[in-house]
Amino acid sequence: MTTLIVDTTIYDEGFYYHDCPNVYPKTRTWENGIDCCSWSGVTCDSMSGHVIGLDLSCSALGGDIPSQISHLSKLQSLDLSFNSGLKWKETTWKRLLQNATGLREILLEETNMSSISLTTSPFSSSLVTLSLVYTGISGQLTSHILRLPNLQNLNLAGNRDIQIHVPNLNCNTCLLSILDLSYCGIQGSIPSSFSNLTYLTSLILMSNDLNGLILPSLSNLQHLTHLDLSHNELTGLIPSSISNLHHLTHLALSFNALTGLIPTSISHLHHLTYLDLSFNALTGLIPTSISNLHHLVYLDLSRNELTGQIPNVFEMLPNLQTLFLHHNNLQGNLSSSLFTLTQLSQLDCSCNQIEGPLPDQVAFSNLTELLLNDNMLDGTIPSWALSLKSLGFLDLSNNLFTGHISGDITSSSLEYLYLCNNKLQGRHFPESIFHLVNLTHLCLSSENWSGTVHFPLFSKLQNLEYLSLSGCSSLLLESGMSVNYTFSNLRELQLLFSNVIGYSKFPGKFPVLEYLELSNNKLEGNVPKWIYGIHSLGFLKLSHNMFTSIGHQFPWRQLEYLDLSFNMMVGDISSFICNATFVKVINLSHNRFTGTFPQCLANTSSFDLDLQMNKLHGILPDTFENLYLHSLNLNGNQFHGLLPKSLSNCTDLVDLNLGNNQFEDTFPNWLQNLSYLKILDLGGNNLYGPVANLESQNMFPSLIIFDISCNNFSGSLPKAYITNFQAMKIQTSLYPYLGSETGRVYGELDPEYDNSLTTTIKGVSTTFAKIPSVFVNVDLSGNKFEGEIPDVIGELQALRDLNLSHNRLVGHIPNSLGNLTNLESLDLSSNMLIGEIPTELTNLNFLEVLNVSQNQLAGSIPRGKQFDTFLNDSYGGNVGLCGLPLSIQCNNVSQQQYPPSEAEDKFGFGWKPVTIGYACGMVLGIGLGWCVFWIGKPEWLVIIFGGTTTRIKRRSRGNRRRARATSSVQLAVAK
Template sequence: MRRIAALGLESPAIPSLVTCLTHLNLSGSYFQGEIPSQISYLSKLASLDLSFNPQLKWKEDTWKRLLQNATDLRELVLDYTDMSSVSINIFNLSSSLVTLGLRGTWPRGNLTNDIFCLPKFQHLYLSDNEYLQSQLPQVNCRNSSLSILDLSNSRFQGSIPPSLSNLTHLTYLDLSFNSLNGSIPSSLLTLPRLTFLNLNGNHLSGQIPNVFPQSNRFEKLHLSGNYLGGELPSTISNLQHLIMLDLSENEFSGQIPSSLFGLTQLSYVRCSHNKLQGPLPNRIAGFSNLITLLLDDNLLNGTIPSWCLSLPSLKDLRLSGNKFIGLISANISNSLENLDLSYNKLQGNIPATFFSLANLTELDLSSNNLSGSVHFPFFSKLQNLQYLYLSQNELTLNFESNVNNYSFSYLKSLDLSFMGLTEFPKLSGKVPNLSFLDLSNNKIHGRVPNWLHEMRSLYLLDLSHNRLTQSLNQFSRNHQLKVLYLSFNSLSGDISSSICNASSIRILQVSHNKLTGIIPQCLANSSSLEVLDLQLNKLHGTLPTFSNNCGLRTLDLYGNQLEGSLPESLSNCTHMEDLDLGNNQLEDTFPHWLQSLPNLTVLVLRANKLYGPIASLKTKHGFPSLVVFDISSNNFSGPIPKSLIQNFEAMKDVVQDDGWQYISTSLTGRKIYTDSVTVTTKAITITMEKIRKDFVSIDLSKNRFEGEIPNVIGELHSLRGFNLSHNRFSGRIPQSLGNLTNLESLDLSSNMLTGNIPTELNNLNFLEVLNLSNNHLVGAIPQGEQFNTFSNDSYKGNSGLCGLPLTRKCSKDPEQHSLPSLTIKREQGFEFGWKPVAIGYGCGMVFGVGMGCCVLLKGKPLWLVRMVA
């Protein structure tokens, strides 16, 4: 690292040669420390570039002096230096300034109108400044010369001011990746010189104004990742200079205007992830220069017109996730490099012309209704093919060939899942660079061929949902393999420590098999293993000791026969997010030492032999990330510590997740490992094969907890499921439960609760399942809101309750509804069976059962979601 003092700026007598400098460029020179105040002596500077010196720091006084003295500055480029001590409000810039670059400098304060109105100012780059969390200023001047304005990724809020149209010289405007809302001002689209507009990644809504003038000069228009909707404007046909159009990830509907297909200069069109519908036109007048056409994930229907596949310059065509039907046209352009027609309803066989596409690198025809016989070696004619996806069709693949020397030299990813295969494909020596192979959901049996074990390039192998009966240990020869899926087969026998010879494995999923014996110690010693999923086998013995460099993110041993205590060495797994040891025979006290795991999101210890009280947690930050906490069907006792609930920080803030995101691990290719969990929610026990990140649940049911329900439960605002049933809780139902406005399921049945049902529970507008049965509650049942949806079963076994839906009417005398004289006897025992208890339910029961049925297979690709949905 160096200091600017090397130029002599800090010496007592600054050389006159230095003070006469007009151009100084020190960009990317690894300078550090504060900029010396003597830099202000360079009064003759016309151009100063100190960019890309991230450890070079400005002081506010130095900045002020420079601006006061360097009155001839025309170009000032300070990108990615440190201006966090400087307020943007004191930018008293020189009237001679033409270019100002302040990308990633992080100045403080609010952007003002003055900076736009300098008489000679033309270029302002102010992107990547997260401290500018303000609104865009109104532009009051009408004589601005500004032509380039980049304010992207700087957390600007509020609406786009229509006064930006006063910047009539603008050619380039980038407001992308901020938090702007409201509609797009129509005046912005009529700026006479504007050629580039980027509004990607904001919160804009409404329709695109239908105001594009015929004189417009737009070349690139980016509006993706907003909430724009309605039909696309018909005046889009006026954009005759348009080269690039990106409208993806919005809510546009209706048909694509035919005028769009007449734009002859377009080379890139992306309208993916919208609600566009209707057929594509059979004939078009433009698109002769089109290179990329992305219309995937819409509602487009009809047949795919032949022009769509035969455009002369087309390289990338993606029409997946629509409703196209019929045959695939044989008229196809040789320029194609990427072709994705997956997730439609296309029929017939693969056209023979596909096998002559010499430039094709990716072909995805998966999830259609294609049929007929395909001679698989024909694909080897596609000499540049890297990705081939044929899954979920009715094609019959013939792997036999009279030619011995054919090969797929560049093939990296091959998906033949859901193809009805009964044996392994004969690809020995044919796929030397294959890294991703999916043969799942077939009917394959027999031995795994040697060529699979010997492939050094193989990264991911999915053989799940087949009929394999061999031992897991045969895969110990796959030394380079990182991801191995073998779930839902009939693998049996012990897990030998030889499996650890496959030392590169990151994800090992062998759930739903017939494995026996103990878990090898070497698996717990691995630093590379991130996911170990052995749920629903017949493993026994004790848990191994986990090493200090444990790299596990997910450990799922649910539904085995494991016994003994919980090893405290699990606290060494500091990356752990999902720990599921449910439905075993573990016998120990509550593992309070797990509270130190900073990323632990899911903790399931249900249906074991755990016992004793849960001691108050001594740390203020225990379990900071936990959102699923299930210790039901054990033998825990005593009160619920207030400190335990207060530490559930991740349950306090409601996270809006409209993208249906899941707890998962991303992988190479199109695979994703999704964590699963078995829970009791909304009155039924279900296995959720995908855990939504906003699914927040606490289940303490079927234990021996006692005392009052802590009031601090009301602080867990993101709770969706809360189950305390079949315990010994006493006292009143806390009024604070009315704060849980996201709650969907509440089960307090079979306890010793007394008093009235709090009227605050009427605040729970999302409550679908309520069970307060078999307590000692008294008084009138609250009326209105969700309470009108619950049946008698929600309240049975409470002789002191009255009012609808019960037949017992409430007396006008409140004394008539007080707690009857009785002797409360402590219950002697509980049954810990797995049969769901039939409890009261409301209008949400259908939803609850539906959620239970809509389960997807763990380890399946995200693209499978669309098929099931």
């Protein structure tokens, strides 16, 4: 009998691992005096009786690894995986490796090796498999480890303190076939020496910080079957040499920054079953040559910039089970070959520009998910889409489908059904909807439901968690029907744009409802009391109604988000807000609240607050030091005094809108280091002085909206700030609205604040309920800024709206403005700009509004592209301009750049004769003055000069009236 010397006091930590089918402390079967070879997890050699295998994986063990384990000198296999409570000591680890020279397999996944270094670990030459996944081991992965003569499988995933140091790796005799270094925090480029590991079959480098190009030399790995470089920062093209990897079955390059076309050479990878190129910046067409990948099971090309039509070649991919093409710019009709795929399980072509109808028949027999939302599909919804037996997820929302919903929905396995925001119509929903007992998410919102919808019927769907039902001409909440009014699992309910009947005394019960939206329903009076009884409610949105009061006894309880914007709420704001103890997001904008800023908010730890467009007044308290403030919008009230400097302590501030009040202060330079600030609106106040060009490396780096218009700022334009507007230089947002980075997907709750903004866009006052993330705006108009327009504005390539009008700017229009290729509105009017309009501005293909009127511009107006669409009022008040659309032809205009002054125009001489006359007149004037001094005011002098002086004064007043819109330089010359 062999005695295993192991301390059996290793104890149960109670850990659970999703990779373990069963978690059980195997050491509980260990008893002294019993042959250890019979213990659970212990394997002995049948001949010698020595312990050769120890498997205590998934045993929920903890404590230090006992030092006696190093005495197992004959050990060949050690598996302590998934015991995160176990901790290695360096001495125990090294002794084990030194004594057990026959160790072939070491599996220590998710044990604690934070005190162990790879660099100094004396691995045996007999080692075949080494898996140290998420152990916290550190040190360098060096060439000597990779050159271990028998090592075939090396998995170091999840150890972010590992460094790669394998220069000049010569490994012709290496047997390493699997190398997994995912989640290791590896930086820099892919080590070129990896291409010498010629026996590799699997190379996994996903989720690191790798950058640069995909090395063409990786094509030397002729035995490679699995290559995963996803979730890195790789750039450039996919090398065509990737086709040399003839045995490749799995290729994942997703979540990088790869550009260019999908190389047709990928079609030479005939054994490929898995191809993922998603979340890159690939352009061009989907190559038809993918039809050569006959074994393909999984294909993901989503989240790129692919264009053109989906190729009609999918009948050549009979094994395809998953196809993701969503979030591209694909156009045209859906390929008919898609609907011949009998093995297809998941099809997602959403968020493209695909049009046309769906086919009447399909060959799908295994389809579980069909997502075609956010396209331009039309026609009627075919019956097969609602009758596939295996279908569990169907999203056809945000298209142009018409007609009625099929009367017989037989897809009984449906859990997600989204048909909202189409042009569907009808008086009633089909009864079969209420038989889909597995439904958890249902969206039926439309604009054309003409009949009476009995809301209590939806309580039949007891598994329902999300319901969106909008656009009903008559939505009846009360009903005499004998149905169960309890919505047992409903978490989110949206009833918008409907004629709601019986909302004041609705008898339904919502025991777990968290999100309730009743916006745009013309509801009036007090907020109904049945809402008070929803104790689980955390999100309440009642905007765009006619409510006048929420009631004094409203039980705020767990409420964290409250939106009562665009109602008729009245009363003192403080008595209302100060009862909202736990609310973190409050939107009371566009109401009739009065009073001063609520002092109670100084004691609140965090909030987002929108009080814009009310009747609030007073001085803002300087008590924002201890607040986690994400958004503060007080636009359109009557606040006055100084701007509170304590806002500079709100380092998480994203949206600060204090516009259209009566603040009187200098520019708040103390806000410049708010690195997350995206919106700064101070327009329409009484702010004054220069906007200092402070020298700093991090001034407003995230800003995308900068509005300080209609104040009294002076001095030069703030060049230093403009230079540091980093977020305005590149538009990379994948999200449609500001603040939607963590937005709701299919009904999941969104805790983020819906930022709103009222601003002037293209000369029109515009209110955004949600701010589009692509809206990038700089408005410095209506001030007293002087000097020239800095060239650096041309670097803000994401700009959509630029307004520098009504200032005192001089010099030429910079040619660099032609680089603002996303610009839609440019207003430089009412300044003193000179010279010609740069022809570079014709590069602005999206420019819809141009105003350069009331300047001193001269020369011909550029022609072509957008400039052919602008009318006369874009150029008025520039007497030196000529060409279309003006009636003045350029060959009839003097070559003089500056318009002549009124004095020159009237008397026919310029500044040189005036100067000569001034000198002579000065001598005459001194003589006359000496004469008057000695003899008094002579009668003859009054007769000669008196009347002339009066006429000059009258003419001067008339000239000033006519020249009020011209520059001060012109007036000075005229006088």
